[in-house]
Amino acid sequence: xxxxxxxxxxxxxxxxxxxxxxxxxxxxxxxxxxxxxxxxxxxxxxxxxxxxxxxxxxxxxxxxxxxxxxxxxxxxxxxxxxxxxxxxxxxxxxxxxxxxxxxxxxxxxxxxxxxxxxxxxxxxxxxxxxxxxxxxxxxxxxxxxxxxxxxxxxxxxxxxxxxxxxxxxxxxxxxxxxxxxxxxxxxxxxxxxxxxxxxxxxxxxxxxxxxxxxxxxxxxxxxxxxxxxxxxxxxxxxxxxxxxxxxxxxxxxxxxxxxxxxxxxxxxxxxxxxxxxxxxxxxxxxxxxxxxxxxxxxxxxxxxxxxxxxxxxxxx
Numbered sequence: 001x002x003x004x005x006x007x008x009x010x011x012x013x014x015x016x017x018x019x020x021x022x023x024x025x026x027x028x029x030x031x032x033x034x035x036x037x038x039x040x041x042x043x044x045x046x047x048x049x050x051x052x053x054x055x056x057x058x059x060x061x062x063x064x065x066x067x068x069x070x071x072x073x074x075x076x077x078x079x080x081x082x083x084x085x086x087x088x089x090x091x092x093x094x095x096x097x098x099x100x101x102x103x104x105x106x107x108x109x110x111x112x113x114x115x116x117x118x119x120x121x122x123x124x125x126x127x128x129x130x131x132x133x134x135x136x137x138x139x140x141x142x143x144x145x146x147x148x149x150x151x152x153x154x155x156x157x158x159x160x161x162x163x164x165x166x167x168x169x170x171x172x173x174x175x176x177x178x179x180x181x182x183x184x185x186x187x188x189x190x191x192x193x194x195x196x197x198x199x200x201x202x203x204x205x206x207x208x209x210x211x212x213x214x215x216x217x218x219x220x221x222x223x224x225x226x227x228x229x230x231x232x233x234x235x236x237x238x239x240x241x242x243x244x245x246x247x248x249x250x251x252x253x254x255x256x257x258x259x260x261x262x263x264x265x266x267x268x269x270x271x272x273x274x275x276x277x278x279x280x281x282x283x284x285x286x287x288x289x290x291x292x293x294x295x296x297x298x299x300x301x302x303x304x305x306x307x308x309x310x311x312x313x314x315x316x
Contacts, residue, residue: 043093043174048103049076049289051154052096052119054297055164058189059171059182064093068291076289077151080105093174096167100127102151117170119163120153127153128220150220152287157197157301159221161190196301200226203309210312211256213249213280215263218287231256237265246274253280260311283307 044065047053053068060066069085070076081089086109089095095111097103099120120127128150154160168186172179204226214223217232231252235241241249252258261275261282275282285307286292288300 044091046089046092046095048097049154050291051160051288051297052098052163052167053291055160055167055189056096059164059168059185063175063178063181064171067092071291073290077102078104081109086111094170096170098151098153098163100151100153101148117166119166120159122166123153123159123162126159128224130217130220150218152218152289153221155219155287156221156225157193157200158225161193164189164193192298196298196305197225199302199305200308203305204228204312206312206314207308209314210260211258212311213252213256213258213261215261215267218264219262219285222285229256230258230262235267237263237267240268240271249280250278253278262311281311283311 042064044067045056045060046067046069047056048068048070050068050071053066053071056066069081069089070079073079090111092115094115094117096117096119097106099118130148130150153163164186168182171182175182200222207226207228210229212228212230214230214232215235215237217234219228219230219232222228223230233245233249233252235245259279259281261280262285263282264284264287266272266284267275267282272282285304286300288297292300
């Protein structure tokens with residue numbers, strides 16, 4: 001697998017050397033969209049999903065190369081590195097994981113603990129325990145279960161802020177001469193995420209009056225942060241539900257008085273048609289664990305906020 005890089009939908013390529021910046025100097029901050037530099041990077045950071053890659057690029061670009069190896073996986077949460085990739089990861093200056101059980105493969109590989117950064121370690125008291133043990137599949141990733149902790153922590157922007165702060169601290173330890181730059185960029189990122197949080201709060205202000213059904217159990221932190229009323233099923237957007245799934249959904253619509261269904265991606269046309277026949281409209285809230293085709297994490301999340309605003313705004 002090639003190692004993708006961020007530039008809007010992919011990671012930045014070869015980056016500037018830290019040595020090019022003396023104390024107090026810093027390259028122009030372009031919010032994670034810096035042009036490709038002509039000098040070799042002084043180090044590298046490994047990350048395990050796109051939101052972390054976005055955060056890392058906002059903080060270090062164009063000083064350090066950011067590597068996101070699972071960018072082409074259907075779901076990076078169920079991606080596993082090859083032996084060769086593990087060897088490459090062992091050489092990185094910093095290996096940043098989401099934690100909360102996101103990287104199930106960690107227990108099976110050997111990585112240098114001194115360079116392994118669990119970005120949710122400081123907020124373990126805010127992690128959500130889940131009890132679902134229903135087995136289902138994600139395409140090529142095969143069958144898996146949702147157990148332990150909910151791991152899509154970045155769907156709560158305030159948690160992603162804490163993850164960014166943890167990463168910034170790790171960067172400062174590794175590159176202390178760039179502490180001022182990291183602090184400046186962290187402040188800009190926090191401002192953006194706080195604005196996103198405000199947009200989501202505004203979009204969901206009437207959520208209590210509009211119960212929803214989530215197509216997949218990945219929205220726990222979104223639900224907790226914005227007090228969304230809803231229940232989850234285990235549906236995939238690119239798979240046709242079977243008769244038992246439709247039967248379950250019909251009961252949930254009645255029980256929850258649901259009028260909307262929230263999907264990770266647009267469902268099949270035939271699925272959409274039947275949902276409308278049942279009186280259930282749908283919106284897409286993309287968790288954005290992989291690089292989007294257009295824009296970046298903030299672009300996608302702001303689009304998500306608009307989708308929720310449509311679902312929760314009062315009827316005329």
